[in-house]
Amino acid sequence: MAETPPSSTSHPGNLKYIRYDHSLETKYLPAIRALISKDLSEPYSIYVYRYFLYQWGHLCFLALHPTTEDLIGVIICKLEPHISHSPPTLRGYIAMLAVSSGYRGHGIATTLVKMGIEAMTQRNADEVVLETEETNIPAMRLYERLGFLRSKKLHRYYLNGSSAYRLVLLLKNAEGEEDRDFDAEGMALDEDEIS
Ligand SMILES: CC(C)(COP(=O)(O)OP(=O)(O)OC[C@H]1O[C@@H](n2cnc3c(N)ncnc32)[C@H](O)[C@@H]1OP(=O)(O)O)[C@@H](O)C(=O)NCCC(=O)NCCS
Numbered sequence: 328m329a330e331t332p333p334s335s336t337s338h339p340g341n342l343k344y345i346r347y348d349h350s351l352e353t354k355y356l357p358a359i360r361a362l363i364s365k366d367l368s369e370p371y372s373i374y375v376y377r378y379f380l381y382q383w384g385h386l387c388f389l390a391l392h393p394t395t396e397d398l399i400g401v402i403i404c405k406l407e408p409h410i411s412h413s414p415p416t417l418r419g420y421i422a423m424l425a426v427s428s429g430y431r432g433h434g435i436a437t438t439l440v441k442m443g444i445e446a447m448t449q450r451n452a453d454e455v456v457l458e459t460e461e462t463n464i465p466a467m468r469l470y471e472r473l474g475f476l477r478s479k480k481l482h483r484y485y486l487n488g489s490s491a492y493r494l495v496l497l498l499k500n501a502e503g504e505e506d507r508d509f510d511a512e513g514m515a516l517d518e519d520e521i522s
Contacts, residue, residue, distance in 0.1 A: 342399055344438060346446075347380060347387035355389060356380070358398040363425045369486050379403045379422055386419075388442045390426070390435050400426040402439040404455075406447050419447035419455035419498075424466070436469055444473075444496065453499050458484060458491040470494050 347355070356376060364370035380387060383405040390400035402424045409418035421443060426435045444455055458481060459466045475494040484491035 341393045342435065343391040343393055343396070344442060345389050345391060347384045347389060349380075349384055351389075352380070355398055359389075359401050359403075362398055362401060362427060363403075363423050365428075366425060376403075379405055386443060386446050388439050388446075390430075390439060398427070399430050400435045400439055402436075402443045404443045404447060406450055406452055409453075416453040417451055419444070419452040421455060421457040431465070437473070440469065440473060444498075448498055453497075455496045455498065456493060458493050460485060461490045461492055467492070467494075470496075 356373075360370075360373070360376060380403070383403075386404035386406060388402050389398060391397065392399055403422045404419055405422060406417060406419045408415045421440065424436060424439065426439075447455055455475075456478070457470070457475075459470065461467075461480070471494075473496065475496045477492045478495040479493040481491040481493060483489070
């Protein structure tokens with residue numbers, strides 16, 4: 328699907344935000360793949376998208392051009408029990424987020440992330456986590472502005488050898504939350520890392 332540059336009739340404030348639904352696969356999955364793979368060194372296979380969208384399509388949101396309905400932005404999430412916590416917690420995960428380059432800096436990703444967080448909160452998520460490349464300043468700023476904290480540095484996490492941060496947003500005032508320990512770099516430690 329062709330990328331439409333912003334114009335007076337397509338102010339980012341006028342975009343349509345919709346929840347993904349399986350009936351939209353034919354219309355939007357190719358555009359979702361194209362948008363996300365543009366900024367990836369290693370494109371995901373179609374099965375990766377289907378893994379997320381078949382099970383958690385209700386946690387995927389699209390930003391669409393108001394008239395052409397071209398895809399402008401997308402967020403893909405999942406929500407699963409995190410069994411290494413005792414008692415198990417419900418952990419949301421932001422797997423993919425992308426906004427078409429001509430539309431960046433207008434709050435579109437912020438809106439999509441808030442929609443994802445809201446959908447996971449409604450489904451009783453305890454926390455939302457994600458990984459982002461340490462050099463991805465726009466993504467780091469976006470998530471930290473929304474309250475995400477750095478929980479772990481993942482050295483050489485990506486295939487291209489670059490490192491990542493795991494970020495976490497705590498959604499509940501779980502007991503002990505304010506007692507989280509921090510490492511030397513001021514990052515919160517996972518419970519299973521605390522000796
Ligand atoms: C990271 C990415 C998703 C951000 O998308 P975006 O739509 O530009 O993000 P936003 O507009 O919500 O936020 C970006 C900036 O615009 C600012 N902004 C928010 N609303 C705004 C508005 N109405 N008008 C102008 N600027 C606005 C935000 O304050 C933010 O500034 P910051 O640098 O201080 O955080 C986008 O750069 C992208 O697709 N990158 C490639 C893929 C990627 O890296 N994905 C993340 C992987 S984890």
